[in-house]
Amino acid sequence: MTHETKPKTGWELASPGGRRRVSVCVVFAVLALLLLLLxxxxxxxxxxxxxxxxxxxxxxxxxxxxxxxxxxxxxxxxxxxxxxxxxxxxxxxxxxxxxxxxxxxxxxxxLDSLRQEAERYQWAQDLIARIGATDLWSPSSRSAATNAVTSLFGYLGxxxxxxxxxxxxxxxxxxxxxxxxxxFAPSIRERADHMLSRAVATLKQWLLAKLISMSVVGVLTGLGLWVVGVPLALLLGLIAGLLAFIPNFGPVLAAAPGVLLAVPDGARVVALVVGVYLAVQLLESYVITPLVQQRTVALPPLLVISAQLLFGSLFGLIGLALATPLTALALRLISDLYVKTYLEDDPPADLA
Structure with a gap:
């Protein structure tokens, strides 16, 4: 009695190496598609x-x-x-x-005080004239206010x-x-698990370093503004600490309300407030961050700024806020998946 042999399908004929490559390509293709569409x-x-x-x-x-x-x-x-x-x-x-x-x-x-001070200079008058005054009660302004309220509920959700x-x-x-x-294919799950553990460890280290930095920035900013005599020092320190999550651009955004509040008190107070923000930023950039990053993730500043500009342009505020951890994660994956796995397997060139 003869047994009829069933023809093998394409999946059965696939080599283990082919399945490994397909599984990796499928995972990253789905992630890329989601990043593009959603x-x-x-x-x-x-x-x-x-x-x-x-x-x-x-x-x-x-x-x-x-x-x-x-x-x-x-x-x-x-x-x-x-x-x-x-x-x-x-x-x-x-x-x-x-x-x-x-x-x-x-x-x-x-803002009115700042505008009155700026109108003393011709270049500022020309700039204000180009911008023009905005009617807060115009239909477009009401529409903007409605959109702001809608966005607020969206953010809460x-x-x-x-x-x-x-x-x-x-x-x-x-x-x-x-x-x-x-x-992933069974033959590479152990390796994928190892890389996933390293990625999680990278994000964990970055988070801990960032939380320490944010706390120090918030406390020092609040104390500095309180010593200078700026009102609302507690709130401004809290804002500075929260915005310190966004490197480079966050401190600039945090300094804006503090400087505005100091404008009515004159140039001396404005200079003191700017000095407080600059001192805290320098301390954070050159003392606090290097200390907490000795055993954590150290990212080149130029790479961070470039990633922020890229993600901010593509995905808006959330892209700007998450650019740094995404960069840290990308560097870890590139190192594990491309540099160590692929490039370092290339034999050195024979110079003889």
């Missing part, structure tokens, strides 16, 4: 992953100290964060709210989604890790 969604997921890494790191440290499972450590960190934010809100919310109202009230008058991504990712990262690794 960049905002992919960047939001990446931001959620960053926050999940931070929560998991803090949760693991808490779990080690309390001798509990890591998931319970994450839950403890979340509970502590909620309690801390609630207590801080009860203690500082009235002061911050009052300072926000004062900032909202003083900025227009500061995105923040909630980001928080859920971070919580679920921090509580059970292994489920999503196994799902991602299942997309």
């Amino acid at each position: 960049p905002g969604t992919l960047l939001m997921i990446f931001a959620g992953v960053l926050l999940a890494i931070l929560l998991r790191t803090c949760g693991a440290a808490a779990a080690k100290g309390l001798h509990i499972p890591a998931a319970w450590g994450v839950a403890a960190v979340l509970l502590a964060a909620v309690v801390g934010v609630t207590l801080a809100g009860m203690a500082f919310a009235p002061s911050i709210s009052a300072q926000l109202d004062e900032l909202w009230r003083q900025v227009p008058s500061s 995105n923040a909630i989604i980001l928080l859920f991504i971070a919580i679920y990712g921090a509580l059970d990262p292994q489920t999503y890790r196994r799902g991602f690794l299942a997309l």
Whole structure:
């Protein structure tokens, strides 16, 4: 009795090496397609992953100290964060709210003072004439205000989604890790897992360094402005600390409200405020960041600025904010996947 041999399909004839290459190409092709078609969604997921890494790191440290499972450590960190934010809100919310109202009230008058001072110079008069006055009650302004309110609700919704991504990712990262690794061929899953671990470690190191830098910038800026006598020093320090997440451009954005508030008090106070921001920025750039990056991720400044310009132009504010961690991740992947895996296998040239 003869047995009929079934013809082998193309998938069965595929070599192991071919399957490895196809699996890698499929994963990166899908990521590239998502980045092209849904960049905002992919960047939001990446931001959620960053926050999940931070929560998991803090949760693991808490779990080690309390001798509990890591998931319970994450839950403890979340509970502590909620309690801390609630207590801080009860203690500082009235002061911050009052300072926000004062900032909202003083900025227009500061802009008027700046405009009056600038009109003393002919070049400034020409510039103001070109820009022209804007009618705040025009239909276009009302439309802009409506769009701003709509965007605010959109940002709040995105923040909630980001928080859920971070919580679920921090509580059970292994489920999503196994799902991602299942997309690769079995023969390279161990290597993919190793590279994924290195990528996560890179992002973790960058996050810890950035949090230290943001905290120091916020505290020093607030203290410096308080010593100078600028109003709303607490709020301005908080703004400076938060915007320090964005290297290079963040400090410039943070300095704008502080300088505007100092304009009515004269050139001397403006110079002191600018001096505070410059001193904190120099201290952060040349002392704090080098110290915290000795054992973390060190990125060339030119590369960071170029990445910020590129991602900011392509994806807007979220691209600008996430340009640095994306650059750190890209450098790690390029080093592991291209330089060490491909280029270093090339034998040196025979110079004889």
